[in-house]
Amino acid sequence: MIEVKNINKSFKEHQVLFDVSSTFEEGRVNLIIGQSGQGKSVLAKCMVGLHEIDSGQIFFDGRDFAAMDRIEKTQIRQEIGMLFQGSALFDSLTVEQNVMFPLTMFTKMTKKEMQDRVDFCLDRVNLSGKNKLFPSECSGGMQKRVGIARAIAMNPKYLFCDEPNSGLDPITSILIDRLIKDITYEYNITTIVITHDMSSVMEIGDHILFIHKGYNWWEGDRDSIINTENPEIINFVYASEFMKKIRTSMQEKKHI
């Protein structure tokens, strides 16, 4: 479980996050949604300590992260897997070496055990056989999937995914959503997924945090997001004309 309390974050004069608080429970897929540029990625990066927060607290299962020194933070970070919005693969290493990197760095596994683990992770993201490619030889969607494989290689307790399925076709996208959901339930991970994609929201969102203008604007589950009267949520969920029509017709049905 990760608890976030009253986080404020600004870059120079420009304040991005205002007093954000929320709780992300384990064994559930927690979503952070919201429009572009509202502070979702910044919130995730504050939570893992890539950005210093101005004020507030972050607890990883009760451990106060922001108050820790570098070495203690390193301990917690080995329990974190993170997929970055731009994948952030090491471009001097092959796909296989990318996934193997955290294993070589932090475990005492033998070559064989590492190889098995890498093959297992690549298989889960449908990339078996692509071991020897370099990131520059992979499509954007493939890079995303390698990023996920690398993030889950160490069996993380906390998994952060920044837009895991942007740039993927609907079929691969659902595959990735299911993968995230499965491993979350299977290994009881505290998973946090940032997304814009409404079908992901409906598919995997156990708990949803809507960030707007840097505030925790709305929180709830996937049933309540459909029925809320919050105008910003309505705008976001029913962004297209098509979806708006569906909403009106649903409401008309209710009245009849």
Next chain:
Amino acid sequence: MKMLGNIGKYFLMMKVVFTKPKKWVIFWRLLFNEIQLIGINSIPIVILMSSFMGGVIALQTASNMSSPLLPAYTVGYITQSSTILEFSPTIISLILAGKIGSNIASEIGTMRITEQIDALEIMGVNSLNHLVLPKIIAAILFFPILVIFSMFMSLMGGYISLVLSDLTSTETYILGIRAFFEVGNIYYALTKTVVFGFIIVSVSSFYGYYAKGGALQVGESSTKAVVASMVSILIANFILTQMILL
């Protein structure tokens, strides 16, 4: 003010760089890789620059020596002493600052803006130690070798140009090279080179590591890295010369 801030930031960074590597296996692998990139790949440019510069130094000295009072071996002597004292350690370092400095700054800068450094940090890797330490060690080990190479090539260049243009005989040139030769000067040159190698790698890593923005800014920080390395080398050269020679 900004410069003072940067200098402070630089020393704080160095403190994080010089920590024990997490896994020696990975460190050795990176180190060999860097020796290849920083050391071996610089050999051609060192050979090219040194042999031509040596040739030019020798020719110019020879053509300016009209006084019959100077012994014939003076040409060899001047080529030797300017090569060992200044040309090989300082000028070659300045040239390498251009080649290696821009390379390092843009490599690390690209890793910064594509979030690869964040990815390292999030895994719990000390990214500064991981990325910068192997480069620094590689430079400290290999710069002296490059400079010895350069000295040799420069003297060869001088020799070839003089013999080709019939200005000296082999014996006179060799006599000149050996005249007033001091081993101390070689140590002095190598000490300088180690310092310059350290400066180039650490300063360029600094500019790469703290790059912000996009590809354009990475380009800018790599230019800044080269300029700052060169200025630091010149200043360090002045200080070292005062300290060691006087």
